[in-house]
Amino acid sequence: MLRLKNFILLFFVSLLIYNQGTAQNTLTPELLWKLKRLSGGKVSPDGKKILFELREFNVATNSGNTDLYVYDLASKQYNQITETKFSEMDAVWGKNNMIWFLSNEKDGVQIWRMNQAGGDKKQISSISLPEIEGFKLSPDETKVVLIGAIKTKETLKEKHPDLPMANARLEDDLMYRHWNQWSDENKKHLFLHEIANDKIALNSIDLLVNEPYDGILPPFGGSDQIVFSLDSKKIIYSCKKKIGKAFAISTNSELYQFDIESKKTINLTENYIGYDANARFSNNGKFLVWTSMAHDGFESDKNDLILKNLETGKDINLTAKTDITVDEFCFSTDDKTIYFLVPIKGTKQIFAIDLKTEIITQLTFGQFDFVSLDLNSTDLIACRQSMIEPTDLYSVSIKSKQIKQLTFVNKEILKDINLPKVEEKWIETTDGQKMLVWMVLPPNFDATKKYPALLYCQGGPQSMVSQFFSYRWNLALMASNGYVIVAPNRRGLPGFGQKWNNDISKDWGGQSIRDYLSAIDYAAKEPYVDAKRLGAVGASYGGYSVYYLAGKHEGRFKTFVSHCGLFNLESWYGTTEELFFANWDNKGPYWYIQNKEYYAQNSPHNFVQNWDTPILVIHGGMDFRVPESEGMQAFQAAQIKGLRSKYLLFPKEGHWITSPQNGILWYREFFEWLDTDLKH
Numbered sequence: 001m002l003r004l005k006n007f008i009l010l011f012f013v014s015l016l017i018y019n020q021g022t023a024q025n026t027l028t029p030e031l032l033w034k035l036k037r038l039s040g041g042k043v044s045p046d047g048k049k050i051l052f053e054l055r056e057f058n059v060a061t062n063s064g065n066t067d068l069y070v071y072d073l074a075s076k077q078y079n080q081i082t083e084t085k086f087s088e089m090d091a092v093w094g095k096n097n098m099i100w101f102l103s104n105e106k107d108g109v110q111i112w113r114m115n116q117a118g119g120d121k122k123q124i125s126s127i128s129l130p131e132i133e134g135f136k137l138s139p140d141e142t143k144v145v146l147i148g149a150i151k152t153k154e155t156l157k158e159k160h161p162d163l164p165m166a167n168a169r170l171e172d173d174l175m176y177r178h179w180n181q182w183s184d185e186n187k188k189h190l191f192l193h194e195i196a197n198d199k200i201a202l203n204s205i206d207l208l209v210n211e212p213y214d215g216i217l218p219p220f221g222g223s224d225q226i227v228f229s230l231d232s233k234k235i236i237y238s239c240k241k242k243i244g245k246a247f248a249i250s251t252n253s254e255l256y257q258f259d260i261e262s263k264k265t266i267n268l269t270e271n272y273i274g275y276d277a278n279a280r281f282s283n284n285g286k287f288l289v290w291t292s293m294a295h296d297g298f299e300s301d302k303n304d305l306i307l308k309n310l311e312t313g314k315d316i317n318l319t320a321k322t323d324i325t326v327d328e329f330c331f332s333t334d335d336k337t338i339y340f341l342v343p344i345k346g347t348k349q350i351f352a353i354d355l356k357t358e359i360i361t362q363l364t365f366g367q368f369d370f371v372s373l374d375l376n377s378t379d380l381i382a383c384r385q386s387m388i389e390p391t392d393l394y395s396v397s398i399k400s401k402q403i404k405q406l407t408f409v410n411k412e413i414l415k416d417i418n419l420p421k422v423e424e425k426w427i428e429t430t431d432g433q434k435m436l437v438w439m440v441l442p443p444n445f446d447a448t449k450k451y452p453a454l455l456y457c458q459g460g461p462q463s464m465v466s467q468f469f470s471y472r473w474n475l476a477l478m479a480s481n482g483y484v485i486v487a488p489n490r491r492g493l494p495g496f497g498q499k500w501n502n503d504i505s506k507d508w509g510g511q512s513i514r515d516y517l518s519a520i521d522y523a524a525k526e527p528y529v530d531a532k533r534l535g536a537v538g539a540s541y542g543g544y545s546v547y548y549l550a551g552k553h554e555g556r557f558k559t560f561v562s563h564c565g566l567f568n569l570e571s572w573y574g575t576t577e578e579l580f581f582a583n584w585d586n587k588g589p590y591w592y593i594q595n596k597e598y599y600a601q602n603s604p605h606n607f608v609q610n611w612d613t614p615i616l617v618i619h620g621g622m623d624f625r626v627p628e629s630e631g632m633q634a635f636q637a638a639q640i641k642g643l644r645s646k647y648l649l650f651p652k653e654g655h656w657i658t659s660p661q662n663g664i665l666w667y668r669e670f671f672e673w674l675d676t677d678l679k680h
Contacts, residue, residue, distance in 0.1 A: 025418050026443050027480040029667035033057050033660045036409045038391045041383050044097050047376030048073055049116055051091055054409060059660045070116050071406060078407060081118030090134055090223060100137055111135055125200040134223035138232040144193050144200060145226055145235060149186035152212045173244030178577050179219050180622040180654025190215040190237060207258050213241045217253055225277060230285035233260050238277040248579040251275050252296045274301055282335045286310055291326055297580040300462030302498050318353055322360050323497045328373045339380060341370055343464045343495035346436045363401055369467045386467040387440060388419045388476045418443035420479035427522045430514045437519050440475045440485035450530040452678035453484040455520045457538025457545035461504050464493045472656055481671050486523040490515035505585045509548050509602035520556060533678045539563035547634055551607025559677035561670060563618040564626045564655055567634040569603035575627045608637045614644040616673040620653035
């Protein structure tokens, strides 16, 4: 009997050890934050090296740090060229393969320069701006444009100097806050400095002198929206020269050209009324190309490539006749071709257009996303990722189209990890269309077992469920926790034609919601899905979808999680900031008589009487796109109805969770909630 007891004890101890070891062989929130995040991928002037950045996080200190690396195409090796406690950012190649970058090593954020091996490091600027937020180097390296803040209006403290401890804001126009930042007396202007004797001169020219505008597209625009002409005599920048209500209701940004010698600025895109951005010159300087949207107020419009012949002044819309939307692009070395990224059928692929024939060709195919683009004489160099693979550098042969992986920055971290599997399904919707649904299956998937399933509701709303590797909503991590993830590319997403993308506008609670139900009904019939253990999760419009489904799901779901969701479209319209989005997608103000029925039928708060399912509500206190009051209303309604519910608030986070410890806490509470309802 004693031997039997010892045997049983040994068996259970061994089983425990085995299960712990097995758990460690799948993705976890902690492991996700250990992954190195690669970005960049810029080819050196001689075409032999690739400059990229790796960002790593320290959970214990709740911080991150970015270092620079150089990949050698000949040796197929890469070397770390910075290793400091300071982040090195915005790195670019200069002449003789020198590298220019930003660092806050001393004197605040300044511009530095070093060789490709990381040696001969030298501080080039000593500028007293509050902070250099980005820079653009001229081709001849005699000039640089710095992005920095400049005071454009009086503060309340200056108006009332006898009240130094008063703490108040006084607003007289809209756009007093944006995404996760309050507006202040400063605007981000562009400052032109001369460079001489390896030093940036202190005196400068403000390209927007006396103008109360940001010289970039806030809040996410930067040096990528500034370009010098090849002779270094002109500067083109993308800017929306509007303030207050005019800014809030419009997407009409323009390309402005500043002539350095005459100091005059002209508008290059007066006849274009949507977003105009991402200007690039051809290598021979004869052409200017940029991305342009046709409609003012529609932030998710078709993005076309416009080519301007600088000799004739003629513009050509290169992609007008093709039902695609363009992301990043670059010229071939001979200027005969433009390569660009396109979202298509749940992926992001590389396309090319022959500038002579205007024939467009898709170059790459596969279950992945390319997310950046550069090239040398023989290869395209791009960052690539998928739902189960974090970003790495790849090359694509221009001649053979062969794809090769260059870096494996997370190989050691992931070498023993069992990853999920992603399957592509095409299902029929209620209106007879075909819809792509990604099914993400747990590691070591066993088709003979029954798994709980999560319907993933995408945000945006016009943001494709592509092969993205997210650190906020990581579908591989969710599947690794034992769930089948059902991720439909419902109505309102790019990559399936412009009509499919546009069909969600002014119909938020309509066909897109029916598409979600079609997807989960299809999945529930799979033999490996337990139809009695279904949940729905999502953020932003995805969070709205969860709230809406909670009042319409007719018993399909057992639990819900909504992050930064829109609960009451009327109160949301009164508190959000970029009103062009609300006006385009939700018809405009709720008090218009013609909009009453729309708000009644499409606002989730009007269907709370049907709520009967547990719900976890998550929100960021600094989320000004979808203010925290939306989450508070939803939680309060659930509590009053007596539903099992929780409200997880991150007071210092915005629309996204960005700090390591908050990110891990988010996932722990997320999985604890789901496991309680779907695994017990």
